[in-house]
Amino acid sequence: MLKYIIKRLAIAILVIIAVSVISFALLRLSGNLAQSLAGEGATQQQIAEIEKLYGLDKPLVSQYMDWVVKVLQGDMGRSLFTNEPVFRMIVDHIGVTAIIASLALTLAIVIAIPLGVFAGVYKNSWLDRLALGTAVFGSAIPNFWFALVLIYVFGVQLRMLPISGNATWQHYILPAITLATGVMPQIMRLTRAGMLDTLDAEYVKMAWAKGLNPMTVFFKHALRNAILPVVALSAVSLGFLLGGSVIVEAVFALNGIGSLAYHAIKQADFPVVQSILLFLSCIYVVLTFLADLINARLDPRIRLR
Amino acid sequence: MASAPTATNTQEMDYPSPWQNAWERSKTHIGLQIGFSIVLLAALAAIFAPLIAPADPYAQSLTSRLLPAVWQPNGSWDHILGTDAYGRDVLSRLLYGTQVTMIVGFGAAVVSGIVGSVLGILGGYFGGKVDAVVIFLINVKLAMPGVLIALSLVSIFGGSLISITVILALLFWDRFAVVARTATQQVCANEYIAAAECVGASRTWIIFREILPNIANQIIIIGSLEMAIAILVEAALSFLGLGIQPPTPSWGILVSEARAFMFLKPHLIVIPGMAIFILVIGINLLGDGIRDVTAPQGRN
Amino acid sequence: MTSSPASETVLDVKNLNVYIKTAVGPLQATKDVSFQVRRGETLAIVGESGCGKTITSLALMGLLPKAAFVQAESCNFAGTELQGLTRSQLSRIRGKSMSMIFQDPMTSLNPVYTIGDQLAEVYVKHGMGNKRAARERAIMLLERVGIKNAAERLSYYPHQLSGGLRQRVVIAMALMCGPQLIIADEPTTALDVTVQARTLALLGELQREFGLALILITHDLGIVASMADRVAVMYAGCVVEAATTEELFRSPLHPYTQGLMRCIPGRHKAGDSHLHTIPGMVPSLVEIRPGCVFQNRCAMAIERCGGSDIELRDVEEAHSFRCIMPQAELASSWLHS
Numbered sequence: 001m002l003k004y005i006i007k008r009l010a011i012a013i014l015v016i017i018a019v020s021v022i023s024f025a026l027l028r029l030s031g032n033l034a035q036s037l038a039g040e041g042a043t044q045q046q047i048a049e050i051e052k053l054y055g056l057d058k059p060l061v062s063q064y065m066d067w068v069v070k071v072l073q074g075d076m077g078r079s080l081f082t083n084e085p086v087f088r089m090i091v092d093h094i095g096v097t098a099i100i101a102s103l104a105l106t107l108a109i110v111i112a113i114p115l116g117v118f119a120g121v122y123k124n125s126w127l128d129r130l131a132l133g134t135a136v137f138g139s140a141i142p143n144f145w146f147a148l149v150l151i152y153v154f155g156v157q158l159r160m161l162p163i164s165g166n167a168t169w170q171h172y173i174l175p176a177i178t179l180a181t182g183v184m185p186q187i188m189r190l191t192r193a194g195m196l197d198t199l200d201a202e203y204v205k206m207a208w209a210k211g212l213n214p215m216t217v218f219f220k221h222a223l224r225n226a227i228l229p230v231v232a233l234s235a236v237s238l239g240f241l242l243g244g245s246v247i248v249e250a251v252f253a254l255n256g257i258g259s260l261a262y263h264a265i266k267q268a269d270f271p272v273v274q275s276i277l278l279f280l281s282c283i284y285v286v287l288t289f290l291a292d293l294i295n296a297r298l299d300p301r302i303r304l305r
Numbered sequence: 306m307a308s309a310p311t312a313t314n315t316q317e318m319d320y321p322s323p324w325q326n327a328w329e330r331s332k333t334h335i336g337l338q339i340g341f342s343i344v345l346l347a348a349l350a351a352i353f354a355p356l357i358a359p360a361d362p363y364a365q366s367l368t369s370r371l372l373p374a375v376w377q378p379n380g381s382w383d384h385i386l387g388t389d390a391y392g393r394d395v396l397s398r399l400l401y402g403t404q405v406t407m408i409v410g411f412g413a414a415v416v417s418g419i420v421g422s423v424l425g426i427l428g429g430y431f432g433g434k435v436d437a438v439v440i441f442l443i444n445v446k447l448a449m450p451g452v453l454i455a456l457s458l459v460s461i462f463g464g465s466l467i468s469i470t471v472i473l474a475l476l477f478w479d480r481f482a483v484v485a486r487t488a489t490q491q492v493c494a495n496e497y498i499a500a501a502e503c504v505g506a507s508r509t510w511i512i513f514r515e516i517l518p519n520i521a522n523q524i525i526i527i528g529s530l531e532m533a534i535a536i537l538v539e540a541a542l543s544f545l546g547l548g549i550q551p552p553t554p555s556w557g558i559l560v561s562e563a564r565a566f567m568f569l570k571p572h573l574i575v576i577p578g579m580a581i582f583i584l585v586i587g588i589n590l591l592g593d594g595i596r597d598v599t600a601p602q603g604r605n
Numbered sequence: 606m607t608s609s610p611a612s613e614t615v616l617d618v619k620n621l622n623v624y625i626k627t628a629v630g631p632l633q634a635t636k637d638v639s640f641q642v643r644r645g646e647t648l649a650i651v652g653e654s655g656c657g658k659t660i661t662s663l664a665l666m667g668l669l670p671k672a673a674f675v676q677a678e679s680c681n682f683a684g685t686e687l688q689g690l691t692r693s694q695l696s697r698i699r700g701k702s703m704s705m706i707f708q709d710p711m712t713s714l715n716p717v718y719t720i721g722d723q724l725a726e727v728y729v730k731h732g733m734g735n736k737r738a739a740r741e742r743a744i745m746l747l748e749r750v751g752i753k754n755a756a757e758r759l760s761y762y763p764h765q766l767s768g769g770l771r772q773r774v775v776i777a778m779a780l781m782c783g784p785q786l787i788i789a790d791e792p793t794t795a796l797d798v799t800v801q802a803r804t805l806a807l808l809g810e811l812q813r814e815f816g817l818a819l820i821l822i823t824h825d826l827g828i829v830a831s832m833a834d835r836v837a838v839m840y841a842g843c844v845v846e847a848a849t850t851e852e853l854f855r856s857p858l859h860p861y862t863q864g865l866m867r868c869i870p871g872r873h874k875a876g877d878s879h880l881h882t883i884p885g886m887v888p889s890l891v892e893i894r895p896g897c898v899f900q901n902r903c904a905m906a907i908e909r910c911g912g913s914d915i916e917l918r919d920v921e922e923a924h925s926f927r928c929i930m931p932q933a934e935l936a937s938s939w940l941h942s
Contacts, residue, residue: 011444018445026457140585142537144544145560145578148567156568202712208668209707210727210778211700214692224717236447243450247541258453262545265456273457280450299717300762 012285023277027270077271086275097256101241104179116191135185147178147251164253183237194226235291239284330598337594343587351403358397366392398554405555409539414532416474421481429489446479456547464550477531488520529592533585615818616642620678632890635842642818649821649833657842667695701731704779706789710771714763721759746777769800786818841898848924858926858935
């Protein structure tokens with residue numbers, strides 16, 4: 001087990017290093033930063049001063065190393081435009097995104113897993129068709145458009161829910177529904193496929209032969225085995241939601257990490273952008289690592305290797 | 306004597322080829338037929354947009370702004386779906402938007418399909434260090450927040466059709482790689498690969514003649530799913546203003562431009578949104594249908 | 606066959622027919638299968654794969670897939686008619702007074718629960734006692750089936766045990782609620798040859814000790830000879846011959862049974878090193894013709910075999926077979942083979 005954890009950790013660290021190189025390189029591709037910072041009519045001398053100020057005159061490798069060392073010390077640099085510390089900005093914005101992302105994932109799981117279980121149990125029934133139809137709907141609907149439709153129906157026509165900002169908890173409902181719609185289908189399909197496999201397994205036949213109740217057979221014996229890949233998918237989905245909430249944040253005027261990144265990208269505020277990319281990647285890596293640990297908890301064959 | 310079929314010949318004719326089988330099954334597969342019709346319709350609309358569009362999609366007219374659609378009060382057949390805030394004909398913009406959608410979606414699926422399949426086949430076939438590198442690349446790709454990377458790349462390289470297509474391709478190659486890798490491993494476990502190696506077939510020969518034909522089906526299915534997702538992401542990027550640039554009529558831009566009038570003219574938002582929704586469903590149905598009819602007998 | 610008191614009969618199956626629904630209509634998987642098992646008795650059901658023996662056992666347990674349905678004249682288990690029971694009524698019998706041992710112990714235990722959980726579960730479900738009582742009984746039974754350190758092994762997961770040990774756990778699980786009948790479907794086929802004999806010996810001991818009725822489903826006549834009191838030979842969904850083990854091995858009558866016997870290597874005259882086989886294959890369900898089910902592979906087949914269905918004929922007490930040939934002719938065919 002310890003060996004397994006160490007191996008996963010080593011891979012995780014390598015992945016983060018690779019991501020940091022890519023997100024660093026990405027922003028250096030965006031042309032002459034000093035030029036754009038100095039503004040349209042800047043003189044050659046002003047540009048050189050700015051290059052010096054931000055360390056842009058050094059070779060790329062040493063710029064990268066400087067950045068890495070600082071990040072490891074907790075210093076992600078400052079925004080080129082507001083001069084705020086990037087770390088502070090991320091901390092200020094991550095809360096909103098974390099709330100809607102985890103709400104969305106919870107909502108998706110609460111709907112998708114029972115639906116997937118019964119769709120698998122009653123394969124080809126009307127319930128199965130309904131579940132698959134919902135999945136097709138959820139994965140085909142453009143989320144920015146669905147957000148607008150929700151705003152129109154619940155916010156404007158029915159006046160049930162607020163449609164922009166994050167003043168109250170009600171403000172999180174529509175964004176969470178929008179995001180959940182996108183991830184629900186995958187979780188449902190994976191649960192259903194897992195159930196179809198495990199329901200055919202000998203140990204489920206054995207569970208029936210023991211005279212257990214259907215619910216015990218479905219949830220205790222079949223789902224517990226079917227859910228292992230769903231755990232991994234949920235972790236991936238949460239990571240995806242944190243980085244993918246930019247669209248929903250834009251529509252609902254939420255000031256989360258997505259909209260922070262969006263505005264930074266538009267302004268070519270590279271310390272902010274590269275730090276957010278790195279930060280979200282780290283979160284993703286941590287989440288998948290957690291999923292591995294949960295799976296090891298759920299599956300003794302992993303744990304006791 | 307030569308013309309009389311022997312017993313063995315008639316025996317063989319009883320067993321149709323996999324393609325005949327798939328063809329027979331597709332005749333009764335309603336989902337596949339609906340999906341195929343939708344995709345065919347979209348492709349025709351894209352190809353013949355210049356011929357069937359009633360107006361120039363870029364022609365603005367201050368005097369005919371926000372005209373109602375034909376079924377609304379005061380609507381006219383001149384602008385069947387009405388006009389937008391710049392007085393442009395919505396139907397024409399929708400039809401030209403099909404071009405953008407189909408080119409970007411199909412292009413991104415093809416490019417990412419090639420990149421991902423090559424990586425996956427290499428990893429699956431050679432194994433060992435090559436495989437470790439492929440898996441690592443997939444892990445790195447998965448760890449990156451895709452939408453934000455795409456937004457950054459668009460802000461750097463601009464929102465032309467080609468750059469959007471390539472950027473989206475960078476976002477989607479991983480699933481091809483995963484599927485191609487697993488499928489290749491399964492194919493390689495079969496004895497005919499070992500047999501081909503024994504008779505001295507080259508690696509290129511084995512990859513192109515033995516592996517590729519056997520995994521092509523799965524890659525095409527992933528391709529259809531990724532094309533659908535690429536269409537959704539292109540629309541979203543364009544909607545955010547970091548995708549296809551106005552005035553080019555992407556469906557995402559149509560929604561974004563109509564947003565300011567969504568309470569006055571909801572149809573301006575509903576129509577392009579439904580267009581995306583229906584096309585994506587069509588592509589998914591087509592992909593699922595291909596999977597169903599080409600799956601080995603009895604599998605679902 | 607009905608000489609013994611009815612009270613001792615644990616399971617009495619009369620004319621069990623299992624059908625499987627298909628696109629082209631129902632296919633008959635078993636046809637008029639009848640047998641009885643008494644307390645303390647082992648009935649072996651023998652046949653090649655696909656002959657309907659597993660389907661018969663699943664039908665008794667109510668474990669057939671949804672596409673299958675059952676019609677029987679009667680299916681009496683310890684005084685209860687199994688036909689027409691609701692699912693919850695049936696689940697009160699399953700695992701309690703009638704339990705099943707599956708073929709492959711590698712897959713029949715749930716990999717994510719400890720064997721202690723899985724043993725206790727069935728005991729608690731059937732209201733035999735609380736968790737502590739279940740634990741005590743589990744330890745007792747594990748020790749009885751020859752697992753050392755039973756208390757400690759309760760916290761093991763299936764993958765930590767060898768195949769032979771797992772099958773012992775499955776056997777212990779079948780005994781948890783003190784059943785009257787155990788159905789063992791090829792209980793040793795998936796095990797190593799060296800483990801097979803020990804597991805069978807254990808099963809035999811337990812059967813005598815607990816006074817169980819045991820239905821042993823197998824394709825192995827060696828196992829039949831060493832374990833069974835009575836045998837039912839199945840072919841293509843039919844019982845073609847039934848007799849006491851001794852009687853069947855002494856004078857098999859049905860040509861199929863005779864064929865099976867000839868397939869046992871080394872059974873015949875010294876010097877006959879010829880490896881016998883029965884030509885042809887078991888017909889699939891769609892291919893079954895009217896008349897005798899074995900006609901297309903039978904060396905003695907005549908035209909009349911393809912006529913109407915063959916009735917089961919009693920020759921002696923507790924020996925019956927399904928063939929139109931005179932008994933004397935069949936018996937002499939066996940003696941001269």
